[in-house]
Amino acid sequence: MATPVRDLHKHSNCSDGLFPPSDLVKHPAESGVEEFSLTDHDTIAGLDEAQATADELGMRFVPGIELTCRFGGLTVHVLGYRFQTSALLADTRLAAYLAEVKQRDHERAHRMCAMTCDSPLIVKTDSGEEHRLCVTPEELSWVRGTIPTPIHLAVVLSAKLGAICGELRIPAQHCMYLFTTAGTDFHDPHHRAQVAPGRDRAGRHLGDGVSAVDLTMFG
16 A cells, blocks of 8 residues: 655744645645645644535545744754643643743734834935835734734735835745844744844844945845
């Protein structure tokens, strides 16, 4: 008997991914995946939607989660599979931890948005125009669950940069460096508090403005 094709580690926009759970199920199903698991960080918010889509497509679905843990002073990501969501929520300590992470991360995301508006990214074009770019909480409303991360802010910023001129159509994964220095572990709630908008990948503050030419290095 042939081993089924499995994809057992995916994140949706319920944590640090970019796509809704239903899309994450449809794409692998179209590629021949037979068994799939959604393992969002510290949340089960997308499991019901993923399960429903998998049932419609006849794909085997495995409930999953990726828990952020501290052990011996280190951050450890522990994957859990094949649990009943009702049983997980019945664990009061675990449910309280997940709620705490969600509240903390949404408060942090609002602070990040406020910082981008207090100190917007200033882009100066060759024509002399000056554009002040920031990200508001409303522009992150498409992010569900726990973690509106720098990559989500970068998706919004990437679209705004591309609207200024074609030269600034910079992929979001590169725009992310405008918000943080390299090496930050966005999966870790302890590290996410270190993210500071308005810095380039070397950690230099961009509050004095950046030119379109400067930004093209991120592409």
